[in-house]
Amino acid sequence: MRRDIFQAIADPTRRAIITLIALQAMTPNAIADNFNITRQAVSKHLRVLTECELVKQEQQGREIYYSLEIEKMKEIDRWLDQLRKIWESQFNRLDQVLSTMKKQKK
């Protein structure tokens, strides 16, 4: 089943985990040390984040390190910029429409 990404980041603990591993790659145990929840609960959150491809795993010796998919940041910026441009484009048109409406009223 493909997960809804909003589901992944709607959870406050998962958002906190994201914030943590944005700074450095961490093992599940190191992540768990930052929360008052069980190691199992952390593993569950990490599984959700992994399924959403929000985080990647790297094996180093006997430990698995979790880190963020940083490269996606640039794509996000582009996407947001496009969405913003949709609105800018419409509003610029509306500025002209309003200007015309004003003249007609006079």
Add this chain to the structure above:
Amino acid sequence: MKNNLLFDFTVDKAAKTVFITREFDANLDLVWDAFTKAEFLDQWNAPAPFTAKTKAMDFRVGGRRFYAMISPEGNERWAIQRYTSISPKTNFKMFNAFADKDENPELPGSEWDYTFSEQNGPDGHPVTKVNITIYNESLARMEKMIEMGFTEGFKMIMHNLENLLASLSQK
């Protein structure tokens, strides 16, 4: 002058909501008309190079606007906006859903909330501020809403939208 007008745009991924604030260099009466009358909406309510064409509009609670976004190639993408609440010259809410040309809605849709307020601009002319919030029930819907305004090249990015939105929370 236009540069002094506020334009604020934020996306709250977790809440599936887009927030937009824009000021317009016109009084409330004009801005309200521009947002609620088909003759004016069709002049601006589509991102270039698309144009908007309203087929039917009945601006009252329970009424609807049935309109199309038309691409330069002439492709039509239809949508229905059903008005759920109207406080004249202050606020209106609507439910927006894409549709086929026979007005069959494709659910889920999105909920739109528009709030209008007039203020005095720095040069004494009235400035009208419009706050828009758009709540999308589903990510797929949000994807589609965005795709609607775009050219083929941008659709490629849309395929990765789920990942992109996810990573937004890193900011």
